[in-house]
């Protein structure tokens with residue numbers, strides 16, 4: 001077991017590349033989560049995935065044998081919805097899927113074709129008409145947000161990649177160069193959502209994830225410990241070279257290194 005884990009009260013796991021590759025549970029994920037819960041740790045999950053709502057994500061985890069409740073999942077859809085509600089924004093034009101729309105509706109934010117705010121996310125039905133509408137709104141001074149800025153997300157272990165937020169952001173910026181504010185990991189909106197959700201002090205909290213640019217940055221900005229697991233996007237070489245806010249406190253090869261005694 002990693003030495004500092006003894007004193008940790010809260011463990012926050014990233015999902016894609018850490019717990020699962022969307023349709024496939026990663027080895028040791030279920031065991032590690034169960035063992036941590038047995039040891040009395042508070043377990044949460046964090047993701048920039050908006051295809052499902054928090055409720056949908058909890059159901060998907062349960063199907064894979066990991067029981068959790070929606071309020072233990074901090075998604076970028078949730079963080080975006082919180083952000084808009086706090087700002088008093090009650091309608092948004094969305095390029096995204098049902099999970100995101102649901103998360104917005106829980107916070108009383110409606111989807112509207114004439115909104116002053118455009119929110120970009122993963123959308124497997126993205127098309128030129130959605131882009132046209134977003135562009136027209138930007139021409140009318142709408143501000144643009146995104147739930148992340150990944151080029152793609154990986155489905156399963158055969159390497160299938162689905163375009164994520166960045167290709168859609170770039171498509172809009174190709175028409176007009178607008179700034180886009182990220183509301184997913186590692187943004188300030190996500191930091192606030194995390195700190196509001198967990199119940200421990202920062203020094204008793206760890207984020208475990210596979211990406212130095214999102215998970216490790218967010219952990220470091222929250223003042224948490226950070227553990228990089230080499231089952232996802234960041235290579236060992238990149239992780240060892242990482243500096244400043246990208247640098248993980250620890251690097252592990254397998255998730256069960258969090259709980260095993262070697």
Ligand SMILES: [Mg+2]
Pocket residue numbers: 014015016017018209210211232
């Ligand atoms: Mg990940």
